[in-house]
Amino acid sequence: MRSRLLFQIAASGSVLFSMPAIAQGATEQSVLDGDNLTVGVGAVYVPSYRGSDDYVLSPVPLVRGRFKGVDINPRVAGVALDFIPDNKESGIGFSLGPVATVSFNRARRVRDEVVRAAGKLDPAIEVGVTAGVTKYRVLHDYDSLTVSADVKWDVNGAYKGMIWSPAVSYMTPLSPALVTTVVVSARHVDDDFARYYYSVTPGQSIASGLPVYGAKGGWDSVNTSVLMAYDLSGDLRDGGFSVFGVANYSRMLNDGKRTPFTSIRGDANQWVVGAGIAYTF
Template identity: 50%
Template sequence: MIGRLALVGATLAFASPLAAQEAGDDDTTPPSYEGTVFDGDYLSVGAGIAYVPSYDGSDDYVISPLPIVQGSLGGVDINPRPGGVALDFIPDSDGSVDLSLGIAGRLQRNRASQIEDPVVRSLGELDTAIEVGPTAGISFPGVLNPYDSLSFSSDVRWDVAGAHEGMVVAPSVTYFTPLSRGIAASLTVSTNHVDGDYADYYYSVSPADSLVSGLPTFDADGGFKDVGVTLFMGFDLDGDVTNGGLAIAAIAGYSRLLGDFEDTPFTSIRGSADQFLVGVGLGYTY
């Protein structure tokens, strides 16, 4: 379920796009945006809650907490990930294109807790996976205005904790724009491609599982797991994002499970391929 929150870090997402724009030439950067909290080192911390599916494919919903961290320390950008964090080791450029390259890690807790469906719960909780791997991306600032950006990125992660023992490729496209000095919005389209080990661990129903739960047997293969869209709106509480302080965010999203991840009994019989989320958060930047 946490995988649905591809923009959970957007509670603090004013930081990265605006900070990247700060490095622009004097003839393109309005003086009112010079000398902001995002110059040099900064740190944003926050927390929120979200109403999300009990597991990926569930039609039961639960409340989930969302701790968040983002910043830049010593030239290394710290970017939030759903259930984790990514480090970008390439400094933002002064040009028209920004590249990112680093490492990402996250906890995968699908069916590891908060299983509301009694039939799915009868099969027990699964182990928590720790997914780690490279991340890379490219961002084009100033697409429609001086402070917006269009970004393409992808994480490639492997489970190193011995849970699903598989691989996940998670590409996304995000358009970010400020709507005023204190309000920002972003829209992200994302998908997840998983291998057979991941699919089998979370979505197959073995003969033994069938005896316990009464669900029909099912052998899940890897492929594109889902596709989704997420909208974020952020509001700086003093009306000026450039001076840091407190900000509130709201997030809403929809995703659709695909292929075997839609056809598995966990989804087709006990849940739904349509997955929704809503959430709110509070962040502080200094």
């Protein structure tokens, strides 16, 4: 959705990053009103797996834009499309389209030697649908409130299940150059996902020394994020270079918190911080 910053941190929950349409409802011409593209790169400091208390630095590419009425919204290691153009005059926008991501949770860069001994997991390729509704001009002419959800299924034979992630985000500019987005989200996983990532099988127990554990699906995390973008020319509407930053807190819940991978070897409190630079034209 083009009113939200979109920055989904795969290792610790759903957060979203895209350059917002600051000129929504205004008479000034904006590069974001027509076809446009934003490309960028950043770095995030994230847990080495979901539930870890070890952190790693990871690069994050950014590509978003709009072409022929289709919005291209980034996900970390993925992309989402929105096929429904917004009606600016109505004050309400809708989004609907496909979403696809790749999850490398416990597939690489696991720093904890005990968790690593339990065995490397396969990457998951997640494909599904994203949908949402946005209310423009909530408190003033340039802000927006969005309610949305991603629903995805693993098609690569890793966890072979389904996850869905509802989110509420509020975007407001603080100046022509500076925009802030606050996001509150959660994630629900099914039994297949929970068994794959949170259970400890007898074989994994022998290899790692962790106790055997059988996990079930449910709400596995809640997240809150603050994202900011600053245009280096002083006006987000004219495109060009901008810098962005993100801070995210995620709390593991239920079997995501009780699994030995979190409760013994990790931490239910998960933090993500990151920053980067982008160019819009």
